[in-house]
Amino acid sequence: MSFSQTLYARAGTVFPLVATALTLAAGSIIDPYLAYVATSWVIFGLLSLSLDIVWGRGGFLSLAQTAFYGLGGYFGSLVAVNLADMTGHSILWSLPAGALFGALVAAALGWIIFYARMGPLQATILSYTFTLLLWSVSQSFKLTIGSAVIGGDNGMSNIPGFVPGFGKGAEALGPQAGFMFVVVVSALAYFATRKLMTGTFGKVIDGIRLDIQKTELLGYDVRRYQVLNFAWSGGLAGLAGALFAGWANYLNPSIFSVQEALLVPIYVLVGGLGTLAGPFVGAFLIGGLSFWLGGGAVGGQTTLILGIVLILLVLFLKNGVLGAIGQLWASRLPDPNEAVRNAGAVAIDTGELEQILTEAERQAGPAKPLKTEKLFKRFGGVIPVNNVSLAFAPGQPFSLIGPNGAGKSSFLKTCVGVYAPEGGSVIIGDDDITRAPIFRRVHAGMGVKNQKPQVFADLSTRENLRIAAYARVRSREQASAIAAKVIAMLGLEAQSGVMASVLSHGQQQWLDIGMVLCLAPRVVLLDEPAAGMTNEETRELSGLVRTLSKFTTVIVVEHDMEFVRTLEGHVTVLHQGEFFAEGDIDTLRGDDRVLDIYLGRREHV
Numbered sequence: 001m002s003f004s005q006t007l008y009a010r011a012g013t014v015f016p017l018v019a020t021a022l023t024l025a026a027g028s029i030i031d032p033y034l035a036y037v038a039t040s041w042v043i044f045g046l047l048s049l050s051l052d053i054v055w056g057r058g059g060f061l062s063l064a065q066t067a068f069y070g071l072g073g074y075f076g077s078l079v080a081v082n083l084a085d086m087t088g089h090s091i092l093w094s095l096p097a098g099a100l101f102g103a104l105v106a107a108a109l110g111w112i113i114f115y116a117r118m119g120p121l122q123a124t125i126l127s128y129t130f131t132l133l134l135w136s137v138s139q140s141f142k143l144t145i146g147s148a149v150i151g152g153d154n155g156m157s158n159i160p161g162f163v164p165g166f167g168k169g170a171e172a173l174g175p176q177a178g179f180m181f182v183v184v185v186s187a188l189a190y191f192a193t194r195k196l197m198t199g200t201f202g203k204v205i206d207g208i209r210l211d212i213q214k215t216e217l218l219g220y221d222v223r224r225y226q227v228l229n230f231a232w233s234g235g236l237a238g239l240a241g242a243l244f245a246g247w248a249n250y251l252n253p254s255i256f257s258v259q260e261a262l263l264v265p266i267y268v269l270v271g272g273l274g275t276l277a278g279p280f281v282g283a284f285l286i287g288g289l290s291f292w293l294g295g296g297a298v299g300g301q302t303t304l305i306l307g308i309v310l311i312l313l314v315l316f317l318k319n320g321v322l323g324a325i326g327q328l329w330a331s332r333l334p335d336p337n338e339a340v341r342n343a344g345a346v347a348i349d350t351g352e353l354e355q356i357l358t359e360a361e362r363q364a365g366p367a368k369p370l371k372t373e374k375l376f377k378r379f380g381g382v383i384p385v386n387n388v389s390l391a392f393a394p395g396q397p398f399s400l401i402g403p404n405g406a407g408k409s410s411f412l413k414t415c416v417g418v419y420a421p422e423g424g425s426v427i428i429g430d431d432d433i434t435r436a437p438i439f440r441r442v443h444a445g446m447g448v449k450n451q452k453p454q455v456f457a458d459l460s461t462r463e464n465l466r467i468a469a470y471a472r473v474r475s476r477e478q479a480s481a482i483a484a485k486v487i488a489m490l491g492l493e494a495q496s497g498v499m500a501s502v503l504s505h506g507q508q509q510w511l512d513i514g515m516v517l518c519l520a521p522r523v524v525l526l527d528e529p530a531a532g533m534t535n536e537e538t539r540e541l542s543g544l545v546r547t548l549s550k551f552t553t554v555i556v557v558e559h560d561m562e563f564v565r566t567l568e569g570h571v572t573v574l575h576q577g578e579f580f581a582e583g584d585i586d587t588l589r590g591d592d593r594v595l596d597i598y599l600g601r602r603e604h605v
């Protein structure tokens, strides 16, 4: 790797470190008033970072960040006002209290949003409603606890500044030291968040944004991850709120206002969505710009400037400042996706495959049978799965065939948990999984490949496999080792570092199958796996499915009769949602009744 490539890969750590050092150095020499104003930009940057991890990384535009910010500020101050009087050291009380309260409220709101499986728009509106509700309630909310007074419209005053020393007479930091203190706290919060988001947790959050269903099909409890991410973001916002209260020494309900709520996404967009450092850049740029124009941080020109900046940004810098710099820089580096252009056809290394499957069997136990009993699913007047009772076992591949609309995919989706059945049961081994969420079925041993390749487009081939393997083994080293084996088995070594989005359709199908194998499934369900594959790839796939069936139960939904014939397994015909016939493919191909349903003749049907 060249210096430029290494620096590009570490940019999110190196530049923020340099920026922190420079800001700290500048802190003691700049004008105290500027230091005071710039402190608020750092705080807004931290608040915006809290949005960036849920929006830029998690894919959910939350308008509740200022709610957690305000609540963190009020609660942190409530604690600080009472305790700091006796002990000094206000920041020891207000910052953890604000962060914790913000995290708890976010976890509660996130629990409602994510477990109710709301759509993105609905979730954004609910988060906005929550902020508006607080705004309205806080106007008349009055509370006195000890020496802390929340006075409704009048807000809360006499909040102690940043007091680092102990004891009654301890003094608050001045503007310059206060600025440096806020920079240090925000930098620590940034680096902790960055560590979280560049690790496996962050990759799962990326997976949720890119393809939530696939993430769950890997066995991740996606809602738990979403709530945890939201709670972390609430913690950051609460921390920012507690800092803001110490900076302003005063809070009032305007912190929950519409204008405040909408400023946060603007900072994020200006800096660069999903970049983590971008929110600070956005807050500094907008804050600095309005300060320079003479309006101060919240001066009269701010709204106008924000409007103009946003319009220019939408027109010219769609990825924000850091996003645009990153793109420009990347375009000057050697193309990391070059390897794809020289790629040959995928050839399965059968020896490697058998090793992977033997190891999987050793770790996850023997193959499990899958059974459905009178499985029933209806969509209004359509019944795509009508009392279907089937049993699948290891030893040979099972194929499900039938004309278009026969209910093959619906049967598979009902087994997988994408559709909830109205009747009957699905049993894997000894476990009744009829009502289990998708990720629990995966834990029970199910591995699923849907018709379209489901890979995480923005992650590399290796990262895709790692995230799949990590879902099972929960160890980064083991996950990397499994990913390396699957890459070798698929012969994708040259493509291991390229983005999945640039792989060919066939390669994406293989990668998807590789991800399923990383789960060491005991039952494998494949929905039209040969779709879009070349003849050569289809032959390879047939070999893979046959080998797989020696180690696990395999069920394949397929249209391609020739492919089904090469599997040399058991075939079940579905028709109009019901079991119709079964046997080997040659017998079924000679069966007039089966021919009739495929040709649409009525004679035998």
Ligand SMILES: Nc1ncnc2c1ncn2[C@@H]1O[C@H](COP(=O)(O)OP(=O)(O)OP(=O)(O)O)[C@@H](O)[C@H]1O
Residues within 6 Å of the ligand: 379, 382, 383, 384, 402, 403, 404, 405, 406, 407, 408, 409, 410, 411
């Ligand atoms: N989510 C849904 N909502 C409403 N109807 C659905 C839904 N999914 C499937 N159906 C209906 O159920 C019937 C069976 O569809 P399904 O896709 O399961 O058949 P299939 O055998 O897999 O067909 P194909 O081979 O064309 O993929 C169709 O009439 C379809 O319109």
